[in-house]
Amino acid sequence: MLESVHNFHYNVTLAKAWYGTSINGTEAGVANLIHEHRVDIGAGGILRHGDSERISFYDYLMPTFPFRTCFIFKNPGSVKPGVEVLRPFSTSTWYSTCAAAFVMCSAIKMAYWIEYRFLRARINYRSSLFPHRLGGRFIYFTLLILSTLLYNYYSSSLVSSLLNSKPWTPTNLKELYETKLRLGSEDQPYTTLFITQERNNTWVQQINSTRFYEKDQANFMEPKEGVALVKNGGFAYHSEVKTVYPLIAMTFDVDSICDLVEINFVTPGVIGLMAQKNSQYTKLFLIR
Structure with a gap:
Protein backbone atom coordinates (compact mmCIF):
# COMPACT_ATOMS: atom_id res chain seq x y z
CA MET A 1 0.00 0.00 0.00
CA LEU A 2 2.78 2.43 0.91
CA GLU A 3 4.61 1.65 -2.33
CA SER A 4 1.55 2.64 -4.34
CA VAL A 5 1.13 5.84 -2.31
CA HIS A 6 4.76 6.99 -2.58
CA ASN A 7 5.52 5.44 -5.97
CA PHE A 8 8.97 4.15 -5.08
CA HIS A 9 10.48 0.85 -3.91
CA TYR A 10 11.84 -0.05 -0.49
CA ASN A 11 14.94 -1.91 0.52
CA VAL A 12 13.67 -4.25 3.21
CA THR A 13 15.69 -5.34 6.24
CA LEU A 14 14.36 -8.00 8.61
CA ALA A 15 14.84 -7.96 12.37
CA LYS A 16 13.88 -10.66 14.87
CA ALA A 17 12.84 -8.25 17.65
CA TRP A 18 11.29 -4.81 18.08
CA TYR A 19 13.49 -3.47 20.90
CA GLY A 20 16.33 -4.43 23.17
CA THR A 21 15.91 -4.89 26.91
CA SER A 22 17.07 -1.42 28.00
CA ILE A 23 14.78 1.56 28.59
CA ASN A 24 15.34 3.01 25.13
CA GLY A 25 15.73 -0.42 23.50
CA THR A 26 18.45 0.76 21.13
CA GLU A 27 20.78 -2.22 21.50
CA ALA A 28 18.70 -4.71 19.49
CA GLY A 29 15.90 -5.24 17.00
CA VAL A 30 14.22 -2.66 14.81
CA ALA A 31 15.05 0.04 17.35
CA ASN A 32 18.77 -0.64 16.92
CA LEU A 33 18.54 -0.41 13.12
CA ILE A 34 16.74 2.93 13.36
CA HIS A 35 19.01 4.29 16.08
CA GLU A 36 22.13 3.50 14.05
CA HIS A 37 20.58 5.03 10.90
CA ARG A 38 20.72 1.75 9.03
CA VAL A 39 17.01 2.03 8.25
CA ASP A 40 14.77 5.08 7.98
CA ILE A 41 11.38 3.57 8.81
CA GLY A 42 10.38 0.59 10.92
CA ALA A 43 7.04 -1.18 10.54
CA GLY A 44 5.36 -3.81 12.68
CA GLY A 45 3.77 -4.26 16.08
CA ILE A 46 6.25 -1.83 17.58
CA LEU A 47 3.66 0.51 19.07
CA ARG A 48 2.62 -2.16 21.57
CA HIS A 49 6.07 -1.77 23.12
CA GLY A 50 6.34 1.98 22.71
CA ASP A 51 6.81 2.97 26.35
CA SER A 52 6.80 6.63 27.34
CA GLU A 53 10.57 6.50 27.97
CA ARG A 54 11.15 5.69 24.31
CA ILE A 55 9.21 8.60 22.83
CA SER A 56 12.25 10.86 23.13
CA PHE A 57 14.29 8.45 20.96
CA TYR A 58 11.86 7.71 18.11
CA ASP A 59 8.98 9.24 16.17
CA TYR A 60 5.86 7.06 16.33
CA LEU A 61 3.66 7.67 13.30
CA MET A 62 -0.13 7.57 13.39
CA PRO A 63 -2.57 6.16 12.57
CA THR A 64 -2.06 2.42 12.95
CA PHE A 65 -3.82 -0.12 10.77
CA PRO A 66 -4.81 -3.79 11.18
CA PHE A 67 -2.60 -6.43 9.63
CA ARG A 68 -3.85 -9.88 8.67
CA VAL A 79 -21.95 -32.39 1.38
CA LYS A 80 -21.76 -36.15 1.99
CA PRO A 81 -25.11 -37.63 0.86
CA GLY A 82 -24.59 -40.88 2.79
CA VAL A 83 -24.40 -39.01 6.08
CA GLU A 84 -27.31 -36.71 5.24
CA VAL A 85 -29.61 -39.67 4.49
CA LEU A 86 -29.17 -40.94 8.06
CA ARG A 87 -29.26 -37.54 9.77
CA PRO A 88 -33.08 -36.98 10.08
CA PHE A 89 -33.31 -39.71 12.75
CA SER A 90 -31.14 -40.26 15.77
CA THR A 91 -29.42 -43.60 16.31
CA SER A 92 -31.99 -44.68 18.91
CA THR A 93 -34.85 -43.80 16.52
CA TRP A 94 -33.33 -45.92 13.76
CA TYR A 95 -33.02 -48.87 16.17
CA SER A 96 -36.60 -48.39 17.36
CA THR A 97 -37.85 -48.25 13.76
CA CYS A 98 -36.06 -51.48 12.89
CA ALA A 99 -37.42 -53.16 16.02
CA ALA A 100 -40.98 -51.99 15.25
CA ALA A 101 -40.66 -53.24 11.66
CA PHE A 102 -39.51 -56.63 12.93
CA VAL A 103 -42.46 -56.86 15.35
CA MET A 104 -44.92 -55.86 12.61
CA CYS A 105 -43.51 -58.39 10.17
CA SER A 106 -43.65 -61.10 12.82
CA ALA A 107 -47.27 -60.22 13.65
CA ILE A 108 -48.27 -60.29 9.98
CA LYS A 109 -46.51 -63.61 9.51
CA MET A 110 -48.31 -65.01 12.55
CA ALA A 111 -51.68 -63.71 11.31
CA TYR A 112 -51.14 -65.34 7.91
CA TRP A 113 -50.08 -68.60 9.52
CA ILE A 114 -53.13 -68.71 11.79
CA GLU A 115 -55.59 -67.90 9.04
CA TYR A 116 -53.97 -70.28 6.57
CA ARG A 117 -53.87 -73.15 9.07
CA PHE A 118 -57.32 -72.83 10.60
CA LEU A 119 -59.20 -71.31 7.65
CA ARG A 120 -57.46 -72.90 4.64
CA ALA A 121 -60.61 -74.80 3.81
CA ARG A 122 -62.39 -71.47 3.21
CA ILE A 123 -59.65 -69.95 1.05
CA ASN A 124 -59.63 -70.57 -2.67
CA TYR A 125 -56.38 -71.96 -4.04
CA ARG A 126 -56.05 -69.12 -6.58
CA SER A 127 -57.01 -66.24 -4.24
CA SER A 128 -54.46 -63.97 -2.51
CA LEU A 129 -53.77 -64.50 1.16
CA PHE A 130 -55.27 -61.31 2.53
CA PRO A 131 -56.25 -61.35 6.22
CA HIS A 132 -59.99 -61.39 6.73
CA ARG A 133 -60.14 -61.43 10.50
CA LEU A 134 -60.14 -58.32 12.65
CA GLY A 135 -56.66 -58.98 14.09
CA GLY A 136 -54.98 -59.11 10.68
CA ARG A 137 -56.83 -56.02 9.44
CA PHE A 138 -55.82 -54.10 12.57
CA ILE A 139 -52.14 -55.00 12.03
CA TYR A 140 -52.29 -53.79 8.42
CA PHE A 141 -54.06 -50.59 9.42
CA THR A 142 -51.53 -49.85 12.17
CA LEU A 143 -48.64 -50.52 9.80
CA LEU A 144 -50.16 -48.18 7.20
CA ILE A 145 -50.57 -45.31 9.69
CA LEU A 146 -47.08 -45.67 11.17
CA SER A 147 -45.45 -45.97 7.74
CA THR A 148 -47.23 -42.85 6.47
CA LEU A 149 -46.21 -40.78 9.51
CA LEU A 150 -42.65 -42.06 9.37
CA TYR A 151 -42.34 -41.39 5.64
CA ASN A 152 -43.74 -37.84 5.85
CA TYR A 153 -41.47 -36.85 8.73
CA TYR A 154 -38.39 -38.50 7.20
CA SER A 155 -38.82 -36.99 3.72
CA SER A 156 -39.44 -33.46 5.04
CA SER A 157 -36.49 -33.69 7.45
CA LEU A 158 -34.20 -35.03 4.73
CA VAL A 159 -35.07 -32.23 2.31
CA SER A 160 -34.59 -29.62 5.04
CA SER A 161 -31.27 -31.16 6.07
CA LEU A 162 -29.94 -31.18 2.50
CA LEU A 163 -31.01 -27.58 1.91
CA ASN A 164 -29.49 -26.27 5.14
CA SER A 165 -26.38 -28.42 5.36
CA LYS A 166 -23.00 -26.82 4.75
CA PRO A 167 -20.16 -28.53 2.93
CA PRO A 268 -2.88 -11.02 12.98
CA GLY A 269 -1.89 -7.77 14.66
CA VAL A 270 -1.85 -3.99 14.52
CA ILE A 271 0.83 -2.37 12.39
CA GLY A 272 2.45 0.95 13.16
CA LEU A 273 5.41 2.91 11.81
CA MET A 274 8.42 4.19 13.72
CA ALA A 275 11.07 6.57 12.38
CA GLN A 276 14.28 8.18 13.51
CA LYS A 277 13.70 11.12 15.83
CA ASN A 278 12.96 14.27 13.77
CA SER A 279 13.36 12.25 10.59
CA GLN A 280 12.87 13.90 7.21
CA TYR A 281 10.51 11.04 6.34
CA THR A 282 8.10 11.52 9.24
CA LYS A 283 5.59 13.71 7.39
CA LEU A 284 5.96 11.67 4.21
CA PHE A 285 4.77 8.52 5.95
CA LEU A 286 1.86 10.05 7.84
CA ILE A 287 -1.19 8.41 6.23
CA ARG A 288 -4.53 10.09 6.71
Missing part, protein backbone atom coordinates in the same frame (compact mmCIF):
# COMPACT_ATOMS: atom_id res chain seq x y z
CA THR A 69 -2.76 -12.42 6.11
CA CYS A 70 -4.53 -15.59 5.08
CA PHE A 71 -4.75 -18.41 2.61
CA ILE A 72 -7.80 -17.76 0.47
CA PHE A 73 -9.35 -20.40 -1.78
CA LYS A 74 -12.57 -21.82 -3.14
CA ASN A 75 -14.07 -24.31 -0.75
CA PRO A 76 -13.10 -27.81 -1.94
CA GLY A 77 -15.52 -29.54 0.45
CA SER A 78 -18.88 -31.07 -0.40
CA TRP A 168 -17.08 -29.47 4.88
CA THR A 169 -14.64 -26.57 5.07
CA PRO A 170 -10.97 -26.55 6.14
CA THR A 171 -10.64 -24.33 9.22
CA ASN A 172 -6.97 -24.58 10.19
CA LEU A 173 -3.51 -25.18 8.74
CA LYS A 174 -3.62 -28.91 9.49
CA GLU A 175 -6.81 -29.39 7.47
CA LEU A 176 -5.47 -27.14 4.71
CA TYR A 177 -2.32 -29.24 4.51
CA GLU A 178 -4.41 -32.42 4.21
CA THR A 179 -6.38 -31.11 1.22
CA LYS A 180 -5.23 -31.54 -2.37
CA LEU A 181 -5.07 -27.79 -2.98
CA ARG A 182 -1.96 -26.30 -4.54
CA LEU A 183 -0.47 -23.52 -2.41
CA GLY A 184 1.17 -20.27 -3.40
CA SER A 185 2.12 -17.01 -1.72
CA GLU A 186 2.99 -13.41 -2.35
CA ASP A 187 6.73 -12.89 -1.91
CA GLN A 188 6.82 -10.72 1.21
CA PRO A 189 9.41 -10.51 4.03
CA TYR A 190 6.84 -11.11 6.77
CA THR A 191 6.03 -14.54 5.31
CA THR A 192 9.65 -15.68 5.42
CA LEU A 193 10.16 -14.24 8.91
CA PHE A 194 7.02 -15.87 10.28
CA ILE A 195 7.99 -19.29 8.93
CA THR A 196 11.46 -18.88 10.46
CA GLN A 197 10.04 -17.92 13.86
CA GLU A 198 7.49 -20.76 13.89
CA ARG A 199 10.05 -23.58 13.91
CA ASN A 200 8.05 -25.50 16.51
CA ASN A 201 4.76 -25.25 14.61
CA THR A 202 4.49 -28.61 12.86
CA TRP A 203 1.95 -27.62 10.24
CA VAL A 204 3.61 -24.32 9.34
CA GLN A 205 6.84 -26.20 8.71
CA GLN A 206 5.07 -28.99 6.81
CA ILE A 207 3.38 -26.46 4.53
CA ASN A 208 6.65 -24.61 4.01
CA SER A 209 8.74 -27.70 3.25
CA THR A 210 6.32 -29.61 1.02
CA ARG A 211 3.45 -27.45 -0.25
CA PHE A 212 5.07 -24.09 -0.95
CA TYR A 213 7.44 -25.63 -3.47
CA GLU A 214 6.91 -26.98 -6.97
CA LYS A 215 9.85 -28.49 -8.83
CA ASP A 216 12.17 -27.38 -6.00
CA GLN A 217 11.19 -23.71 -6.44
CA ALA A 218 9.17 -21.59 -4.05
CA ASN A 219 5.71 -20.99 -5.44
CA PHE A 220 5.79 -17.19 -5.08
CA MET A 221 3.71 -15.06 -7.43
CA GLU A 222 2.13 -11.65 -7.81
CA PRO A 223 -1.36 -11.11 -6.32
CA LYS A 224 -3.04 -10.82 -9.75
CA GLU A 225 -1.70 -14.20 -10.80
CA GLY A 226 -2.56 -15.80 -7.46
CA VAL A 227 -6.15 -14.47 -7.46
CA ALA A 228 -6.63 -15.73 -11.03
CA LEU A 229 -5.56 -19.23 -9.95
CA VAL A 230 -7.91 -19.07 -6.96
CA LYS A 231 -10.75 -18.19 -9.33
CA ASN A 232 -10.06 -21.32 -11.40
CA GLY A 233 -10.27 -23.49 -8.26
CA GLY A 234 -7.94 -26.01 -6.67
CA PHE A 235 -5.50 -23.34 -5.50
CA ALA A 236 -4.96 -21.50 -2.19
CA TYR A 237 -3.14 -18.17 -2.28
CA HIS A 238 -1.50 -16.45 0.69
CA SER A 239 -1.31 -12.68 0.94
CA GLU A 240 -2.47 -9.73 3.01
CA VAL A 241 -6.25 -9.36 2.91
CA LYS A 242 -6.03 -5.69 1.93
CA THR A 243 -4.11 -6.74 -1.17
CA VAL A 244 -6.24 -9.61 -2.45
CA TYR A 245 -9.81 -8.52 -1.69
CA PRO A 246 -9.83 -5.48 -4.01
CA LEU A 247 -8.67 -7.81 -6.81
CA ILE A 248 -11.34 -10.35 -5.88
CA ALA A 249 -14.04 -7.67 -5.94
CA MET A 250 -13.02 -6.72 -9.48
CA THR A 251 -12.70 -10.23 -10.93
CA PHE A 252 -15.14 -12.52 -9.06
CA ASP A 253 -18.92 -12.69 -9.38
CA VAL A 254 -21.14 -12.78 -6.30
CA ASP A 255 -21.59 -16.56 -6.24
CA SER A 256 -17.83 -17.16 -6.52
CA ILE A 257 -17.14 -14.74 -3.65
CA CYS A 258 -19.60 -16.67 -1.45
CA ASP A 259 -17.62 -19.87 -2.11
CA LEU A 260 -14.35 -18.40 -0.81
CA VAL A 261 -12.77 -19.61 2.42
CA GLU A 262 -9.86 -18.07 4.31
CA ILE A 263 -7.45 -19.46 6.89
CA ASN A 264 -5.16 -17.13 8.83
CA PHE A 265 -1.43 -17.76 8.48
CA VAL A 266 0.75 -15.00 9.91
CA THR A 267 -0.49 -14.00 13.38
Whole structure:
Protein backbone atom coordinates (compact mmCIF):
# COMPACT_ATOMS: atom_id res chain seq x y z
CA MET A 1 0.00 0.00 0.00
CA LEU A 2 2.78 2.43 0.91
CA GLU A 3 4.61 1.65 -2.33
CA SER A 4 1.55 2.64 -4.34
CA VAL A 5 1.13 5.84 -2.31
CA HIS A 6 4.76 6.99 -2.58
CA ASN A 7 5.52 5.44 -5.97
CA PHE A 8 8.97 4.15 -5.08
CA HIS A 9 10.48 0.85 -3.91
CA TYR A 10 11.84 -0.05 -0.49
CA ASN A 11 14.94 -1.91 0.52
CA VAL A 12 13.67 -4.25 3.21
CA THR A 13 15.69 -5.34 6.24
CA LEU A 14 14.36 -8.00 8.61
CA ALA A 15 14.84 -7.96 12.37
CA LYS A 16 13.88 -10.66 14.87
CA ALA A 17 12.84 -8.25 17.65
CA TRP A 18 11.29 -4.81 18.08
CA TYR A 19 13.49 -3.47 20.90
CA GLY A 20 16.33 -4.43 23.17
CA THR A 21 15.91 -4.89 26.91
CA SER A 22 17.07 -1.42 28.00
CA ILE A 23 14.78 1.56 28.59
CA ASN A 24 15.34 3.01 25.13
CA GLY A 25 15.73 -0.42 23.50
CA THR A 26 18.45 0.76 21.13
CA GLU A 27 20.78 -2.22 21.50
CA ALA A 28 18.70 -4.71 19.49
CA GLY A 29 15.90 -5.24 17.00
CA VAL A 30 14.22 -2.66 14.81
CA ALA A 31 15.05 0.04 17.35
CA ASN A 32 18.77 -0.64 16.92
CA LEU A 33 18.54 -0.41 13.12
CA ILE A 34 16.74 2.93 13.36
CA HIS A 35 19.01 4.29 16.08
CA GLU A 36 22.13 3.50 14.05
CA HIS A 37 20.58 5.03 10.90
CA ARG A 38 20.72 1.75 9.03
CA VAL A 39 17.01 2.03 8.25
CA ASP A 40 14.77 5.08 7.98
CA ILE A 41 11.38 3.57 8.81
CA GLY A 42 10.38 0.59 10.92
CA ALA A 43 7.04 -1.18 10.54
CA GLY A 44 5.36 -3.81 12.68
CA GLY A 45 3.77 -4.26 16.08
CA ILE A 46 6.25 -1.83 17.58
CA LEU A 47 3.66 0.51 19.07
CA ARG A 48 2.62 -2.16 21.57
CA HIS A 49 6.07 -1.77 23.12
CA GLY A 50 6.34 1.98 22.71
CA ASP A 51 6.81 2.97 26.35
CA SER A 52 6.80 6.63 27.34
CA GLU A 53 10.57 6.50 27.97
CA ARG A 54 11.15 5.69 24.31
CA ILE A 55 9.21 8.60 22.83
CA SER A 56 12.25 10.86 23.13
CA PHE A 57 14.29 8.45 20.96
CA TYR A 58 11.86 7.71 18.11
CA ASP A 59 8.98 9.24 16.17
CA TYR A 60 5.86 7.06 16.33
CA LEU A 61 3.66 7.67 13.30
CA MET A 62 -0.13 7.57 13.39
CA PRO A 63 -2.57 6.16 12.57
CA THR A 64 -2.06 2.42 12.95
CA PHE A 65 -3.82 -0.12 10.77
CA PRO A 66 -4.81 -3.79 11.18
CA PHE A 67 -2.60 -6.43 9.63
CA ARG A 68 -3.85 -9.88 8.67
CA THR A 69 -2.76 -12.42 6.11
CA CYS A 70 -4.53 -15.59 5.08
CA PHE A 71 -4.75 -18.41 2.61
CA ILE A 72 -7.80 -17.76 0.47
CA PHE A 73 -9.35 -20.40 -1.78
CA LYS A 74 -12.57 -21.82 -3.14
CA ASN A 75 -14.07 -24.31 -0.75
CA PRO A 76 -13.10 -27.81 -1.94
CA GLY A 77 -15.52 -29.54 0.45
CA SER A 78 -18.88 -31.07 -0.40
CA VAL A 79 -21.95 -32.39 1.38
CA LYS A 80 -21.76 -36.15 1.99
CA PRO A 81 -25.11 -37.63 0.86
CA GLY A 82 -24.59 -40.88 2.79
CA VAL A 83 -24.40 -39.01 6.08
CA GLU A 84 -27.31 -36.71 5.24
CA VAL A 85 -29.61 -39.67 4.49
CA LEU A 86 -29.17 -40.94 8.06
CA ARG A 87 -29.26 -37.54 9.77
CA PRO A 88 -33.08 -36.98 10.08
CA PHE A 89 -33.31 -39.71 12.75
CA SER A 90 -31.14 -40.26 15.77
CA THR A 91 -29.42 -43.60 16.31
CA SER A 92 -31.99 -44.68 18.91
CA THR A 93 -34.85 -43.80 16.52
CA TRP A 94 -33.33 -45.92 13.76
CA TYR A 95 -33.02 -48.87 16.17
CA SER A 96 -36.60 -48.39 17.36
CA THR A 97 -37.85 -48.25 13.76
CA CYS A 98 -36.06 -51.48 12.89
CA ALA A 99 -37.42 -53.16 16.02
CA ALA A 100 -40.98 -51.99 15.25
CA ALA A 101 -40.66 -53.24 11.66
CA PHE A 102 -39.51 -56.63 12.93
CA VAL A 103 -42.46 -56.86 15.35
CA MET A 104 -44.92 -55.86 12.61
CA CYS A 105 -43.51 -58.39 10.17
CA SER A 106 -43.65 -61.10 12.82
CA ALA A 107 -47.27 -60.22 13.65
CA ILE A 108 -48.27 -60.29 9.98
CA LYS A 109 -46.51 -63.61 9.51
CA MET A 110 -48.31 -65.01 12.55
CA ALA A 111 -51.68 -63.71 11.31
CA TYR A 112 -51.14 -65.34 7.91
CA TRP A 113 -50.08 -68.60 9.52
CA ILE A 114 -53.13 -68.71 11.79
CA GLU A 115 -55.59 -67.90 9.04
CA TYR A 116 -53.97 -70.28 6.57
CA ARG A 117 -53.87 -73.15 9.07
CA PHE A 118 -57.32 -72.83 10.60
CA LEU A 119 -59.20 -71.31 7.65
CA ARG A 120 -57.46 -72.90 4.64
CA ALA A 121 -60.61 -74.80 3.81
CA ARG A 122 -62.39 -71.47 3.21
CA ILE A 123 -59.65 -69.95 1.05
CA ASN A 124 -59.63 -70.57 -2.67
CA TYR A 125 -56.38 -71.96 -4.04
CA ARG A 126 -56.05 -69.12 -6.58
CA SER A 127 -57.01 -66.24 -4.24
CA SER A 128 -54.46 -63.97 -2.51
CA LEU A 129 -53.77 -64.50 1.16
CA PHE A 130 -55.27 -61.31 2.53
CA PRO A 131 -56.25 -61.35 6.22
CA HIS A 132 -59.99 -61.39 6.73
CA ARG A 133 -60.14 -61.43 10.50
CA LEU A 134 -60.14 -58.32 12.65
CA GLY A 135 -56.66 -58.98 14.09
CA GLY A 136 -54.98 -59.11 10.68
CA ARG A 137 -56.83 -56.02 9.44
CA PHE A 138 -55.82 -54.10 12.57
CA ILE A 139 -52.14 -55.00 12.03
CA TYR A 140 -52.29 -53.79 8.42
CA PHE A 141 -54.06 -50.59 9.42
CA THR A 142 -51.53 -49.85 12.17
CA LEU A 143 -48.64 -50.52 9.80
CA LEU A 144 -50.16 -48.18 7.20
CA ILE A 145 -50.57 -45.31 9.69
CA LEU A 146 -47.08 -45.67 11.17
CA SER A 147 -45.45 -45.97 7.74
CA THR A 148 -47.23 -42.85 6.47
CA LEU A 149 -46.21 -40.78 9.51
CA LEU A 150 -42.65 -42.06 9.37
CA TYR A 151 -42.34 -41.39 5.64
CA ASN A 152 -43.74 -37.84 5.85
CA TYR A 153 -41.47 -36.85 8.73
CA TYR A 154 -38.39 -38.50 7.20
CA SER A 155 -38.82 -36.99 3.72
CA SER A 156 -39.44 -33.46 5.04
CA SER A 157 -36.49 -33.69 7.45
CA LEU A 158 -34.20 -35.03 4.73
CA VAL A 159 -35.07 -32.23 2.31
CA SER A 160 -34.59 -29.62 5.04
CA SER A 161 -31.27 -31.16 6.07
CA LEU A 162 -29.94 -31.18 2.50
CA LEU A 163 -31.01 -27.58 1.91
CA ASN A 164 -29.49 -26.27 5.14
CA SER A 165 -26.38 -28.42 5.36
CA LYS A 166 -23.00 -26.82 4.75
CA PRO A 167 -20.16 -28.53 2.93
CA TRP A 168 -17.08 -29.47 4.88
CA THR A 169 -14.64 -26.57 5.07
CA PRO A 170 -10.97 -26.55 6.14
CA THR A 171 -10.64 -24.33 9.22
CA ASN A 172 -6.97 -24.58 10.19
CA LEU A 173 -3.51 -25.18 8.74
CA LYS A 174 -3.62 -28.91 9.49
CA GLU A 175 -6.81 -29.39 7.47
CA LEU A 176 -5.47 -27.14 4.71
CA TYR A 177 -2.32 -29.24 4.51
CA GLU A 178 -4.41 -32.42 4.21
CA THR A 179 -6.38 -31.11 1.22
CA LYS A 180 -5.23 -31.54 -2.37
CA LEU A 181 -5.07 -27.79 -2.98
CA ARG A 182 -1.96 -26.30 -4.54
CA LEU A 183 -0.47 -23.52 -2.41
CA GLY A 184 1.17 -20.27 -3.40
CA SER A 185 2.12 -17.01 -1.72
CA GLU A 186 2.99 -13.41 -2.35
CA ASP A 187 6.73 -12.89 -1.91
CA GLN A 188 6.82 -10.72 1.21
CA PRO A 189 9.41 -10.51 4.03
CA TYR A 190 6.84 -11.11 6.77
CA THR A 191 6.03 -14.54 5.31
CA THR A 192 9.65 -15.68 5.42
CA LEU A 193 10.16 -14.24 8.91
CA PHE A 194 7.02 -15.87 10.28
CA ILE A 195 7.99 -19.29 8.93
CA THR A 196 11.46 -18.88 10.46
CA GLN A 197 10.04 -17.92 13.86
CA GLU A 198 7.49 -20.76 13.89
CA ARG A 199 10.05 -23.58 13.91
CA ASN A 200 8.05 -25.50 16.51
CA ASN A 201 4.76 -25.25 14.61
CA THR A 202 4.49 -28.61 12.86
CA TRP A 203 1.95 -27.62 10.24
CA VAL A 204 3.61 -24.32 9.34
CA GLN A 205 6.84 -26.20 8.71
CA GLN A 206 5.07 -28.99 6.81
CA ILE A 207 3.38 -26.46 4.53
CA ASN A 208 6.65 -24.61 4.01
CA SER A 209 8.74 -27.70 3.25
CA THR A 210 6.32 -29.61 1.02
CA ARG A 211 3.45 -27.45 -0.25
CA PHE A 212 5.07 -24.09 -0.95
CA TYR A 213 7.44 -25.63 -3.47
CA GLU A 214 6.91 -26.98 -6.97
CA LYS A 215 9.85 -28.49 -8.83
CA ASP A 216 12.17 -27.38 -6.00
CA GLN A 217 11.19 -23.71 -6.44
CA ALA A 218 9.17 -21.59 -4.05
CA ASN A 219 5.71 -20.99 -5.44
CA PHE A 220 5.79 -17.19 -5.08
CA MET A 221 3.71 -15.06 -7.43
CA GLU A 222 2.13 -11.65 -7.81
CA PRO A 223 -1.36 -11.11 -6.32
CA LYS A 224 -3.04 -10.82 -9.75
CA GLU A 225 -1.70 -14.20 -10.80
CA GLY A 226 -2.56 -15.80 -7.46
CA VAL A 227 -6.15 -14.47 -7.46
CA ALA A 228 -6.63 -15.73 -11.03
CA LEU A 229 -5.56 -19.23 -9.95
CA VAL A 230 -7.91 -19.07 -6.96
CA LYS A 231 -10.75 -18.19 -9.33
CA ASN A 232 -10.06 -21.32 -11.40
CA GLY A 233 -10.27 -23.49 -8.26
CA GLY A 234 -7.94 -26.01 -6.67
CA PHE A 235 -5.50 -23.34 -5.50
CA ALA A 236 -4.96 -21.50 -2.19
CA TYR A 237 -3.14 -18.17 -2.28
CA HIS A 238 -1.50 -16.45 0.69
CA SER A 239 -1.31 -12.68 0.94
CA GLU A 240 -2.47 -9.73 3.01
CA VAL A 241 -6.25 -9.36 2.91
CA LYS A 242 -6.03 -5.69 1.93
CA THR A 243 -4.11 -6.74 -1.17
CA VAL A 244 -6.24 -9.61 -2.45
CA TYR A 245 -9.81 -8.52 -1.69
CA PRO A 246 -9.83 -5.48 -4.01
CA LEU A 247 -8.67 -7.81 -6.81
CA ILE A 248 -11.34 -10.35 -5.88
CA ALA A 249 -14.04 -7.67 -5.94
CA MET A 250 -13.02 -6.72 -9.48
CA THR A 251 -12.70 -10.23 -10.93
CA PHE A 252 -15.14 -12.52 -9.06
CA ASP A 253 -18.92 -12.69 -9.38
CA VAL A 254 -21.14 -12.78 -6.30
CA ASP A 255 -21.59 -16.56 -6.24
CA SER A 256 -17.83 -17.16 -6.52
CA ILE A 257 -17.14 -14.74 -3.65
CA CYS A 258 -19.60 -16.67 -1.45
CA ASP A 259 -17.62 -19.87 -2.11
CA LEU A 260 -14.35 -18.40 -0.81
CA VAL A 261 -12.77 -19.61 2.42
CA GLU A 262 -9.86 -18.07 4.31
CA ILE A 263 -7.45 -19.46 6.89
CA ASN A 264 -5.16 -17.13 8.83
CA PHE A 265 -1.43 -17.76 8.48
CA VAL A 266 0.75 -15.00 9.91
CA THR A 267 -0.49 -14.00 13.38
CA PRO A 268 -2.88 -11.02 12.98
CA GLY A 269 -1.89 -7.77 14.66
CA VAL A 270 -1.85 -3.99 14.52
CA ILE A 271 0.83 -2.37 12.39
CA GLY A 272 2.45 0.95 13.16
CA LEU A 273 5.41 2.91 11.81
CA MET A 274 8.42 4.19 13.72
CA ALA A 275 11.07 6.57 12.38
CA GLN A 276 14.28 8.18 13.51
CA LYS A 277 13.70 11.12 15.83
CA ASN A 278 12.96 14.27 13.77
CA SER A 279 13.36 12.25 10.59
CA GLN A 280 12.87 13.90 7.21
CA TYR A 281 10.51 11.04 6.34
CA THR A 282 8.10 11.52 9.24
CA LYS A 283 5.59 13.71 7.39
CA LEU A 284 5.96 11.67 4.21
CA PHE A 285 4.77 8.52 5.95
CA LEU A 286 1.86 10.05 7.84
CA ILE A 287 -1.19 8.41 6.23
CA ARG A 288 -4.53 10.09 6.71
